Amino acid sequence: MMNKKADVLVIGAGLSGLMAAAKAVEQGKKVLLVAKGMGALGLSSGCIDLWGYDIDQPDQVCSRPLQEIDKLIQVNPHHPYARVRDVLEESLDFFRKICAENGSPYLENEGGNWLLPTALGTMRPTYLVPASMAVKSLEEADKILVVGFKGLKDFYPDVLVANLQRNAELKPSCKLEPVLVEVGSEELKPAALAHRLERGEIIDKIVQQVKPLLSPGAVVLFPPVLGSSGGAGMAGRLADELGCPVYEVSNIPPALPGDRLQKTLLHHLKTRGVEVIIGSTVTTAHLEGNRCVKVTVRCLSGTMTISARVFVLATGSFLGGGLEADIEGIKESIFNLPVQIGAEEWSVQEFLDLKGQPFNKFGIAVNDHLQPVDESGQVLVKNLMVTGANLAGCNYPIEKCGNGVALATGYKAGKLVEVVHGE
Amino acid sequence: MTDKAQVVIIGGGATGTGILRDLALRGISAVLVEQGDLAHGTSSRFHGLLHSGGRYAVKDKEAARECIEENLILCRIAPSCIEPIGGLFVEMQGDDPEYTEKWVSACAEAGINAEETDVQEVLKSNPALSSNITRAFKVPDCAVDGFRILWGNVNSARKHGAKVITYSKVTKIHQENGSVTGVELLNKLTGEKKTIECEMVVNAAGAWAGEVAAMVGLEVNVIKDKGTLLAFNHRMMNKIVNRLRPPGDGDIFVPHGTITILGTTSQTVDSADANKPERQEVLDLLKIGKEMVPEIENFRLVRAFAGVRPLYQPGSSATGRSVSRGFALLDHQQMDGLNGFVSIVGGKFTTFRLMAERTADLVAEKLAVDAPCRTAQEPLTDPVPEELLKRGKKVFGIPGAKKAAERLGDDFARVIEEAEQNAEKRQVFCECEMVSRAEIDFVARDEDCHTLGDIRRKTRMGMGTCQGTFCGYRTLGALNKYEKFARSHREYLSVFLQKRWKGIRPVLWGQQLREAQLALGIYCSLFGMERMK
Ligand SMILES: Cc1cc2nc3c(=O)[nH]c(=O)nc-3n(C[C@H](O)[C@H](O)[C@H](O)COP(=O)(O)OP(=O)(O)OC[C@H]3O[C@@H](n4cnc5c(N)ncnc54)[C@H](O)[C@@H]3O)c2cc1C
Ligand SMILES: Cc1cc2nc3c(=O)[nH]c(=O)nc-3n(C[C@H](O)[C@H](O)[C@H](O)COP(=O)(O)OP(=O)(O)OC[C@H]3O[C@@H](n4cnc5c(N)ncnc54)[C@H](O)[C@@H]3O)c2cc1C
Numbered sequence: 001m002m003n004k005k006a007d008v009l010v011i012g013a014g015l016s017g018l019m020a021a022a023k024a025v026e027q028g029k030k031v032l033l034v035a036k037g038m039g040a041l042g043l044s045s046g047c048i049d050l051w052g053y054d055i056d057q058p059d060q061v062c063s064r065p066l067q068e069i070d071k072l073i074q075v076n077p078h079h080p081y082a083r084v085r086d087v088l089e090e091s092l093d094f095f096r097k098i099c100a101e102n103g104s105p106y107l108e109n110e111g112g113n114w115l116l117p118t119a120l121g122t123m124r125p126t127y128l129v130p131a132s133m134a135v136k137s138l139e140e141a142d143k144i145l146v147v148g149f150k151g152l153k154d155f156y157p158d159v160l161v162a163n164l165q166r167n168a169e170l171k172p173s174c175k176l177e178p179v180l181v182e183v184g185s186e187e188l189k190p191a192a193l194a195h196r197l198e199r200g201e202i203i204d205k206i207v208q209q210v211k212p213l214l215s216p217g218a219v220v221l222f223p224p225v226l227g228s229s230g231g232a233g234m235a236g237r238l239a240d241e242l243g244c245p246v247y248e249v250s251n252i253p254p255a256l257p258g259d260r261l262q263k264t265l266l267h268h269l270k271t272r273g274v275e276v277i278i279g280s281t282v283t284t285a286h287l288e289g290n291r292c293v294k295v296t297v298r299c300l301s302g303t304m305t306i307s308a309r310v311f312v313l314a315t316g317s318f319l320g321g322g323l324e325a326d327i328e329g330i331k332e333s334i335f336n337l338p339v340q341i342g343a344e345e346w347s348v349q350e351f352l353d354l355k356g357q358p359f360n361k362f363g364i365a366v367n368d369h370l371q372p373v374d375e376s377g378q379v380l381v382k383n384l385m386v387t388g389a390n391l392a393g394c395n396y397p398i399e400k401c402g403n404g405v406a407l408a409t410g411y412k413a414g415k416l417v418e419v420v421h422g423e
Numbered sequence: 424m425t426d427k428a429q430v431v432i433i434g435g436g437a438t439g440t441g442i443l444r445d446l447a448l449r450g451i452s453a454v455l456v457e458q459g460d461l462a463h464g465t466s467s468r469f470h471g472l473l474h475s476g477g478r479y480a481v482k483d484k485e486a487a488r489e490c491i492e493e494n495l496i497l498c499r500i501a502p503s504c505i506e507p508i509g510g511l512f513v514e515m516q517g518d519d520p521e522y523t524e525k526w527v528s529a530c531a532e533a534g535i536n537a538e539e540t541d542v543q544e545v546l547k548s549n550p551a552l553s554s555n556i557t558r559a560f561k562v563p564d565c566a567v568d569g570f571r572i573l574w575g576n577v578n579s580a581r582k583h584g585a586k587v588i589t590y591s592k593v594t595k596i597h598q599e600n601g602s603v604t605g606v607e608l609l610n611k612l613t614g615e616k617k618t619i620e621c622e623m624v625v626n627a628a629g630a631w632a633g634e635v636a637a638m639v640g641l642e643v644n645v646i647k648d649k650g651t652l653l654a655f656n657h658r659m660m661n662k663i664v665n666r667l668r669p670p671g672d673g674d675i676f677v678p679h680g681t682i683t684i685l686g687t688t689s690q691t692v693d694s695a696d697a698n699k700p701e702r703q704e705v706l707d708l709l710k711i712g713k714e715m716v717p718e719i720e721n722f723r724l725v726r727a728f729a730g731v732r733p734l735y736q737p738g739s740s741a742t743g744r745s746v747s748r749g750f751a752l753l754d755h756q757q758m759d760g761l762n763g764f765v766s767i768v769g770g771k772f773t774t775f776r777l778m779a780e781r782t783a784d785l786v787a788e789k790l791a792v793d794a795p796c797r798t799a800q801e802p803l804t805d806p807v808p809e810e811l812l813k814r815g816k817k818v819f820g821i822p823g824a825k826k827a828a829e830r831l832g833d834d835f836a837r838v839i840e841e842a843e844q845n846a847e848k849r850q851v852f853c854e855c856e857m858v859s860r861a862e863i864d865f866v867a868r869d870e871d872c873h874t875l876g877d878i879r880r881k882t883r884m885g886m887g888t889c890q891g892t893f894c895g896y897r898t899l900g901a902l903n904k905y906e907k908f909a910r911s912h913r914e915y916l917s918v919f920l921q922k923r924w925k926g927i928r929p930v931l932w933g934q935q936l937r938e939a940q941l942a943l944g945i946y947c948s949l950f951g952m953e954r955m956k
Contacts, residue, residue, distance in 0.1 A: 043941070045949055052951075059954060120896070120912070124951040153850050154893075156900030163912055166956045187850060252896060252945050319940045325932040327706065327720065347931055347939075351924035352917060352953040357943060359936065397947030 002304040006032035006275075008417050009295065009306050011282050011334065012314030012322070014039030015403050016388025016410035018265040019091070020312045021274050022098060023414025031274045032306060034297055036281040038262060039320045040389065040402070045118075045250035046224075046257025048095070048106065048407060050127035051081075052113065052400025058354060061125045063112050078393040081401070083368055084408040091411035092128065104229075104264045107134045117221060119155055119251035121163025125400055130257055132226055132235035135219070135247045138168060142217030143175045147210055150180045152188040154252055155223035181209040190254055194228040207241045214244055224248040224255045229263065285311075285335045291383050295334070310383050310417045313337075313364075313372075314410060317389040323362060330362060332390070337364050337372045337380060340392035356398035363392035369420055370413050382423055385413040426619045428454040428586070430786060431606050432627055433593045433635055435459075436466035437569065437772050439627035440576035441779030441798070442786075447583035448801065449787055449794035454619055455577075455585070456608055458592035460877045462573050464629045466772060467880060468698060468730025470652060470686050472663060472677050473497060473505060473565040474773040477512055477537060478670055479749075480529035481522070486749035486774075487533040493774050494563060497572075501803040503829060504571040508678065510564025510663035511545060512537065515714065516555040518668045523558060526667060530562070537562050549660040551716050564663040566679050569772060570880055571830070575803040578833065589871045591617070596624055596638045596764070603639070603763035612873055623786055626766040630695035630733040636766055641759050643766050647695055648732040651704040652686035653930070656723040656888050659683040659716060666715060673711030682725070685712045692731060700727035702929045723934050725888055726926030735769030750778050752785060763789070804832045811836055818842040818849050823857040830882060831862065838865045852901070853894035855887020864901045867908070875919035888934070890923045892942040913955045920946065 008024045010017045013035035025031045051065040055072060062068045066088065073082040084091070092108075099106045106128040113125040116135050138144065144164070146157040157178030165176060183193075183202040196202050210220065220238075226248050227234035239246040248257065269276060280299035285292050294307040315322030315333065323339060324331055325346075330339045344358045351357075367373050370385040387409040389402065396402035430446055432439045435457025446453040457463060476490030498505055514523045530537040537560045545559045546552055577587055588608065595607035597618075605620040626643070628635040636643035658678045666674035677684045688704045705727050713719045735751045750770030755761045767782045780796045787794060807828040815824030818839060828835045841861045842848045848861035866872055866881045875891075875898055878884060884898065885891030895916055902908040908915070920942070927935055946952040 040944065043944060049948070053954075118950050120950045120952065120955070122951045122955045124949075150847055151850075153852075154897060154900075156903065158903045159899050159912065162903060163955070166911070186846070250949055252893065252949060317940060318937045319944070325936045327709070327932055346936075347928050349928075351921050352946065354953055356947075357939070359931070360940065360943065397943045398953060400948070400951075402944075402948055 003294070004032060004304060004306045006030050006306065006308045008032070008310045008312065009034065009308035010312040010314055011035070011295070012039060012316060012320065012388070013037075013262070013266070013276070013278060014314060014316050014320055014388060014406060015041045016406035016413075017312065017314030018262070018269065019095065019407050019410030020314055020385075020387060020414040021269050022265065022272070023094065023411050024417045025269065025272045025274050026414070027418065029417055032308070033269065033274055033276045034280050034282060034306065035278050036321060038278070039316050041262045042259045043253040044258040044403060045126070045133075045255065046130055046259075046261045047114075047116070047126040047133060047250065048128035048403040049125070049396070049400040050404040052125040061113055061115060065113055065127055066111070076393070078365070080391040080394050080405045080409055083366060083370060084412045087412045087415065088408050091408040094411055095407055096128065098268050099261075099264060102264045102268050104260065105131050107131055117160070117164060117168065117249045119160055119223065119249055121160040121165075122167050124250070127404060130260070132248045133224070133250070133257060136245070138219065139170055140217075141174055141219040142171065143177065143215050144170070144219050144221060145210065145213055146176070146178045146221045147206075148178070148180045148223060149188055149193065149225075150182045151184065151186060152190070152193060152223065152225070160221070160249070177213060179210070179213060181206055190223070190225045190256055191228060193225045194256055197225070197234055198227050198229075203238065203241065206238070211242055214242060218244045220244060220246045221249050222246060224251055224257050228256060229260060282334050287381065290379065290381055292335070292381055310385070310421050312413045313384060313386045313390060314388050314413075315390055317360070317363065320389060322390040332364060335372070335381060335384065337386070338374060339363065340365050354398065356395035360395045360397060361393055363390050365392050369416055370409060371420065383420055385416065385420060387413045426454065426617070428452045428619060428621050429790060430454070430623045430625060431456060431619050431621045432625045433606070434464070434627035434629055434631070435461040435573075435587065435589065436464045436627065436629050437573060437775035438629065438767055438770065438778050439625075440573050440580070441775045442625055442627055442767070442782050443585050443587070444576040444580040445779045445783035445796060445798050446786065447580040447585040448797045449783060449792060450583075451787065451790060451792055453580075453585050454621075455587045456591050456593050456606070456619075457587070457589045458611065460589055460871065460874075460880055461577060461587070462570055462880055464631070464695070465730040465732065466569050466573060466629075468728055469569060469772055470675060470677050470684055471567055471569060471679055472675065472773075473567040474771065475510060475562040475564045476533055476535045477510070477526075477530060477562045477564065478665060480533050480535060481526050482670070483749065484529065484533050487529070487535065489749055489777055490771070490773050491533060491535050491563070493777050494565065496776065496799050497567070498565065500799070500801065501572060501575060503804045503806060503832065504568045504575060506566040506679070508566055508662055510562045510665060511540075512560045512562060512665045512667040513545070513552070513556045513715070514558040514667040515553065516557055518557070518666075522669065523667055527560070535562060549662070549664070551659045551718065552664065553715055553717050555714075558667070560667070564665070566663065566677055567772070568679070571832070572803070574881070575832070579801070579803060587871065590873060593635065593638070598639060598761065601760060601762055603761065623763040623765070623789060625782060625786065626764070627782070630731040632733060632766055632768045634695075639761060639764060641755060641761065643753060643768060644736045645768055646734040646736050647692045647697070648734050649690045649692045649697055649729055650687035650732060651700045651708065651727055651729040652684050653705060653708055653727050654725045655683045655685065656681070656725045657683060659722060664715060673708040674715070676712070676715065683722075695731050698729045698731055699925060700729045700929045704729075705929045723888070724930040725935065726890060726923075727929040728926050733768055749774060752778075752781050754785060807832070807835055811839065814843070815839050819857075819859055823851065823859065826857050827859065827862055834865065838862050841865065852897045853882070853884035853887065855889060856883040858882045858884045858894070860901055863898055867902055867905060873907070875915050876922055879919070885919070885923065889938060890927055890942075891919060892938070892945060895919050913952070916952070
């Protein structure tokens with residue numbers, strides 16, 4: 001059987017795994033990343049949520065997410081943010097630096113949340129956003145033109161318009177207008193449309209149909225299909241041609257911005273010499289005492305083992321595959337670590353309950369070094385760190401912190417590889 | 424506002440719609456009133472088994488005979504609503520062999536063709552089944568699409584002048600000098616009230632029949648018996664499989680297309696609306712189901728759902744009761760001295776046509792209309808012409824066209840036309856059930872369609888593995904241009920998602936838990952819908 005060796009093995013190619021690998025390799029480690037699939041990043045909006053709403057007034061968008069997280073840690077010391085508060089700012093800086101270096105800058109909104117329109121016409125708070133999505137001052141627009149494409153499923157300008165009116169604070173005189181442009185008769189898939197845009201084939205067609213509808217003070221919103229790679233390139237080009245701001249809004253998968261971010265980070269890892277193996281599943285961990293020595297991996301060609309000095313478990317929640325539930329209960333899929341479920345029911349009656357569905361909070365408890373611990377705080381596997389959606393205590397869909405927690409915990413794991421190995 | 428008709432039928436289930444068609448074919452003017460959408464009650468919350476009668480052969484020969492007779496009639500008049508896949512009764516190790524013998528002779532007496540078949544053959548073609556099967560018999564059970572039968576009844580009745588009013592609840596039944604004179608309706612969408620004057624009222628309110636009778640101060644004793652069912656996302660076997668033992672919980676598997684339904688439980692409840700499936704019922708069903716399908720945990724469960732059986736129990740004054748032990752036709756003139764009021768209670772989906780025939784016979788007699796029942800001969804739906812299917816395949820693909828043709832029947836032609844004219848309408852909105860935008864658009868315009876749930880029942884959109892996560896949102900894209908869908912998107916979508924959630928929650932593990940996490944990612948992380956206005 002083939003055996004591979006590395007200093008650090010990262011399991012998972014979601015945001016937390018990618019961040020862990022990026023930070024570890026920066027410290028001169030030999031890093032290997034194995035993942036069975038692509039995780040939740042490509043399903044997400046590509047924006048980094050940090051913390052969305054006031055803890056005391058859960059209907060109010062919070063204006064200072066970092067300060068709100070300090071408050072959170074006071075009231076909920078088991079939230080994953082409590083484990084990474086020390087590195088939160090530097091992790092965000094690190095992330096922005098990598099993205100900028102690779103041509104996909106992420107923008108901050110002066111320490112506050114962005115409030116961005118979605119394809120449903122709601123407004124969602126988020127913290128770091130790709131330049132193409134960074135809608136500034138919608139409330140000052142005199143006209144909002146929402147552009148869809150004939151033949152593109154899943155983006156309905158009239159739905160966005162109808163709901164934006166109720167959900168956004170706009171100028172009373174602001175005109176909203178939906179329009180469907182035609183760029184060909186066949187059914188359009190987002191990725192194919194993005195390619196055609198990038199090849200410059202249909203820009204003229206779009207401009208021709210959109211431009212006559214513009215008036216001074218107009219802002220144009222598009223589905224997230226403006227190019228397949230990161231950066232504001234395509235949105236910027238359309239903005240130049242149309243002579244007004246152009247943005248992409250978040251939409252249901254398959255939406256490209258999350259995908260672009262994943263590509264950007266994977267590209268970065270490759271340039272730094274991280275070996276990335278996608279499509280392979282880690283099935284078992286081999287422990288000696290309370291240290292992991294190697295894991296068994298099922299890949300296309302059969303099975304192999306990978307030995308490493310430090311392991312990062314970035315396998316996500318149920319969706320990613322880090323947690324598995326059957327009728328009897330829930331288990332962590334590789335190390336069989338204890339999963340914190342609490343006394344609650346797995347779910348609550350209202351699907352969209354403001355407190356969130358409890359199962360989203362299930363996960364692994366860790367110490368400040370992100371090592372898995374049992375109830376008494378005893379470390380279970382010394383050279384293992386757990387990150388991202390696999391951690392217990394965070395209800396990201398409601399709290400608006402999914403990618404934020406993944407980013408910060410992944411970063412910290414990468415930073416601590418030396419420390420944890422030495423223990 | 425006041426309307427007029429000879430007969431008002433209360434209840435838009437199989438029974439009520441069956442009566443509507445029967446009366447319409449006899450030339451009697453009738454209006455059906457339903458408090459929700461058609462099939463709001465038990466007729467959309469059942470197993471979908473067109474019984475051969477085998478299940479009742481030992482205990483109730485009369486009911487068994489009714490089943491087999493109706494089974495053969497429906498196969499003839501409504502072939503497009505029925506999958507004639509046949510059923511098996513299997514005896515397993517530990518089951519009483521004497522019961523099997525009793526059952527075989529009871530089937531023969533009831534006229535049910537039960538033919539013993541080789542167990543090894545059965546296992547070969549149905550590998551999911553347990554090897555503990557000791558004997559197996561083939562019977563003419565079928566899978567039936569309840570929605571399609573109901574729409575079939577209604578479409579046929581409308582062609583003959585009948586009317587249907589949905590989302591309206593009968594709140595009062597007017598009477599004068601010992602005779603019914605009309606009903607009062609409350610429109611549940613607008614809050615408006617309305618009266619319909621009539622000569623007769625037929626109470627076909629299923630599990631709600633007691634409440635309806637109480638409106639005229641009468642007692643009709645219906646036991647409300649809740650049954651929970653499980654839907655798996657696999658065709659686990661090629662035939663319907665019944666356990667050959669005295670009927671009990673969880674012993675029937677019914678494959679429908681690509682899914683299989685296992686059921687059912689049985690529990691007396693207080694309210695006809697008590698149709699929330701519980702996790703414990705799911706666990707109980709899986710445990711019993713496992714005896715017949717040992718690997719049952721490996722099949723993906725999509726959802727659980729429950730219905731409430733209307734079981735009739737005659738009170739002390741059982742005079743005027745007639746016909747059968749399976750169902751009862753109550754002539755309240757004879758029983759209670761109230762002219763123009765009849766109740767039809769109990770029964771099964773399989774026997775709805777017979778129940779309707781008996782009811783319509785009585786109504787016709789009372790109205791002195793001399794016209795025979797025609798529902799056993801007149802086809803319920805017309806087969807879709809080959810040429811149309813060919814055109815459909817061009818716009819919807821082969822499997823998509825087939826499914827749409829089955830669902831749409833006579834309306835298929837119009838939907839094809841729209842898709843031919845507008846390429847955008849060929850988009851598949853529901854990938855699981857292959858429902859096109861054209862079909863959703865068409866159904867949304869239907870006068871009975873007011874919610875995403877109505878569209879779901881008419882098209883099956885949202886019934887597959889994603890349980891509406893994707894197609895629920897897409898459907899908004901089709902609704903927005905219609906003025907009648909004037910309420911907020913938040914309301915349409917959250918009501919729809921909540922109803923789906925009710926069935927997912929009791930089976931929340933494995934793939935469905937992952938699916939739920941994805942759905943929350945989309946509706947909360949991406950759309951922030953929990954705070955939407
Ligand atoms: C639809 C959706 C939209 C979202 N939108 C946003 C958003 O807009 N903003 C935001 O901040 N957050 C959003 N979130 C939340 C956020 O995306 C996640 O919380 C976060 O990305 C989780 O990252 P992760 O790296 O911890 O896990 P994941 O992304 O789930 O990654 C897990 C990785 O581990 C791999 N893996 C699992 N098991 C094994 C194994 N045995 N062997 C090998 N590999 C394995 C998986 O294949 C995958 O690569 C969204 C979530 C969803 C579902
Ligand atoms: C779990 C389960 C599985 C079953 N499986 C099978 C099977 O496989 N095969 C089979 O043959 N039978 C089966 N049955 C039985 C069968 O489903 C029912 O007998 C049949 O559907 C009853 O139809 P119905 O029209 O009488 O009642 P319903 O379908 O309940 O119709 C009554 C309607 O009246 C309406 N209503 C009530 N009050 C009012 C009012 N005041 N105003 C207006 N409208 C009102 C209700 O909303 C309802 O839609 C099953 C039943 C259950 C519960």
